[in-house]
Amino acid sequence: MKRLLVLVALAVIGVTLLYGIGKMPPMDSRASPDKTHVVPRYLGHGEEEAGAKNIITGVILNYRGYDTMGEVSVIFSALCAVIAILDREKKGRSRSGVDASRVRTSLIVTTVVRFSLPVVMLFAVYTMLHGEPSPGGGFQGGAIVGASIILFTIVFGLAVSTKRIPPGARVPMESVNMLGFLSMGFIGLAFGVQFLTYILPGLGVAAAETVRKLMLDVIELGIGIGGGIIFISIVFSMIREDRYELQQDVP
Amino acid sequence: MAEVVRNVLVAALCCSGIVFFLGGTVGLLRCPDLYARLHPSTKCDTLGACSVILALIILSGFSMVVLKLLAVTFFLMLSSAVCGHAIGRSAFKSGVVPWHKPGVEPLPPMEVEEP
Incomplete structure (x- = not known):
């Protein structure tokens, strides 16, 4: 009986969906x-309406601002x-695979990682701040x-x-994107217009333009930093083995 | 004349890149064990991709994009080589035995001194 009901429900949904697909334009x-x-609307009016040279940023942050806010909250609720x-990683209970591994990390790998990490960070900041005029943005x-x-x-x-990024600094930053x-x-x-309006009334044209750019940058930076911290926190809370000991030979 | 030289250079670099990519793919599929597969597959990124990017640089002429492409090449070289090193080293140190021909006595495991 139950199976029959499931079958009927699936058939109804399937036929409805197929009918809908049949009505779609090719x-x-x-x-x-x-x-x-x-x-035509996005390409023709995007730049002056949304205020970003990169049309994708205009669509993400302006035309579909609510949608992006939902995405940001999805990342946050994933965390x-x-x-x-x-649960969070706990001092005294957790250590990562590299701490537990019998093989010591090679000098070449540590040197290259130490050399390239600042460059990667610089590129990340560039990507966040350049989301407005060129491809990139907070999520990336x-x-x-x-x-x-x-x-x-x-x-x-x-x-x-954990020593470099103490939890006291990391945990409050997790909600920065929301x-x-x-x-x-x-x-x-507060200025009496709709939620997520970037063009504020009561300012001059030039001032409103500057404020709009600043607001877009704040949102991009917030999404970027908050999203990055959330990824880090997720990975940290997945790292879990028995004991927590500082290695002797780490720089 | 300069145009011809440039085009020939670009074509040669592109072709060599394709050859390295082909070799890397075939090697990844056909080689017997991790160490042997590591050897061709790291060549894909270092030699293959870098020669294609070099061809693009020559084709486009000098501009800001060239600097970005050079940076990409540099980090590609660095990351691919270091990845190969890390994978091979950790495999060897955790005791993955290199492949040997059936019937042939394998080389005895090397004793490596920790620095």
């Missing part, structure tokens, strides 16, 4: 709504779920930040990593 058709309405299940920059710190942790171990986005959104409300 692929590459010039008459489909995204070609007639969305694309919440990981910590709810795995955050991924680069997270990956570089994860590489450092793999090579030098969790103990050194807070940055929301505060920039509420600035619009």
Whole structure:
């Protein structure tokens, strides 16, 4: 009986979906709504409406600001779920694979990682701040930040990593992406316009333009730093073995 | 004349890049063990990708993009070589035995002094 019900439900949903697909305009058709309405609007008016030279940033932060805010909260709730299940790493209980490994980390690897990490960080900041005029943005920059710190942790171990990024500094920064986005959104409300409006009334044209650029940069930086810290925290709370000891020979 | 020389250079570099990529792929699929596979597959990034990028630099002429491409080449060289080193070293030190021909006595494991 139950199986029959499942079968009927699947059949109903399937037929509905197939019917919907049948009514869709064919692929590459010039008459489909995204070609007639969305694309011309974004490409024709994106720069002055959204205020970013890079049309993708304009779409992400302005036309679909609510959607991006949802994505940011998804990353944040992923961290919440990981910590709810795995708990944070604890001093005295955890150490990473490199600390437990019998093979000592090679001098070549540590040297190259120490040499290239500042360059990677610099590139991450460049990616975050350049999201507005060129390809890049907060999400990508955050991924680069997270990956570089994860590489450092793999090579030098969790103990050194925790010493460099103490949890007291890391944990409050995890919510920076949500807070940055929301505060920039509420600035619009404070000026009496809609949530997530970047063009504030009551300022001069030039001042409003500068403020808009600054707000976009704050959002990008918030997404980047917060996202990177969230990746780091997720990986740190997954690193879990028996004991926590400082190695003698780490720099 | 300069145009011809440039095009020939670009084509030669591109072809050598493709040869290295092909060799790397075939080696990755056909070689018997980790150490043997590591050897061709690291050549893909260092020699293959770098010669293709060098060809692009010559083709585009000098501009800001060339500096970015040179940086990409530098870090590609660095990361690929170091990755190969790290994988091979940790495999050897954790006791992965190199492949040997059936019926042939394998080389005795090397004793490596820790620095």
